[in-house]
Amino acid sequence: MAPRQHVEASPRTARAIARDLRVAVHDVAHRPGTIRHLEREARAPALAAGTVGIPEGAPIDLDLRLEGVGKGVVVEGFVSGAWVAECSRCLTAVTGPFSVEVHELFEEQPIESETYRLEGEEIDLEPMVRDAVLLEIPPAPLCSDDCAGLCPTCGVDRNVASCDCTTESPDPRWAALGDLAFDPPTTDARARTASDS
Numbered sequence: 560m561a562p563r564q565h566v567e568a569s570p571r572t573a574r575a576i577a578r579d580l581r582v583a584v585h586d587v588a589h590r591p592g593t594i595r596h597l598e599r600e601a602r603a604p605a606l607a608a609g610t611v612g613i614p615e616g617a618p619i620d621l622d623l624r625l626e627g628v629g630k631g632v633v634v635e636g637f638v639s640g641a642w643v644a645e646c647s648r649c650l651t652a653v654t655g656p657f658s659v660e661v662h663e664l665f666e667e668q669p670i671e672s673e674t675y676r677l678e679g680e681e682i683d684l685e686p687m688v689r690d691a692v693l694l695e696i697p698p699a700p701l702c703s704d705d706c707a708g709l710c711p712t713c714g715v716d717r718n719v720a721s722c723d724c725t726t727e728s729p730d731p732r733w734a735a736l737g738d739l740a741f742d743p744p745t746t747d748a749r750a751r752t753a754s755d756s
């Protein structure tokens with residue numbers, strides 16, 4: 560599923576994702592020094608940044624340590640999984656792993672953009688997962704570093720086929736003329752062209 564074609568979760572999927580990412584913390588919240596480990600495979604909420612994202616419901620691994628502090632709970636550890644995207648040159652599907660480190664405070668009166676909400680005896684990891692993963696996924700992935708991309712003229716995928724448009728490289732002198740043709744017809748441009756010739 561391409562992240563671009565995001566559709567709303569079915570209520571059932573949405574509930575399953577919400578359940579996976581909600582964690583009861585009554586045993587550690589506000590109890591400095593108490594620690595619990597949380598290892599869980601969860602279903603991801605749909606996440607997208609440009610053409611890269613995490614498909615809704617895709618498995619993500621939570622490997623977290625919950626530690627009680629006076630203000631609430633500190634969550635630290637790793638969130639990992641796989642992103643999917645279209646190669647930014649040839650548009651084929653690409654995927655790659657991510658593993659992002661988190662270290663966040665959950666408290667009753669969260670500070671916007673700094674801490675997350677502790678709701679009674681529960682925390683919802685979804686906002687933290689969202690923020691962390693979106694920072695970690697690559698902005699414009701390629702299927703390979705030397706991807707040849709699509710022909711800008713006919714659209715053929717140059718990794719698998721060639722086309723007539725790719726066989727001749729334009730004569731640099733003609734290319735220079737082409738550039739001139741697109742110059743805005745200002746007085747300065749005309750003057751420069753005249754003095755050059």
Ligand SMILES: [Zn+2]
Nearest residue numbers: 646649702706
């Ligand atoms: Zn490519």
Ligand SMILES: [Zn+2]
Nearest residue numbers: 710713722724
């Ligand atoms: Zn072509």
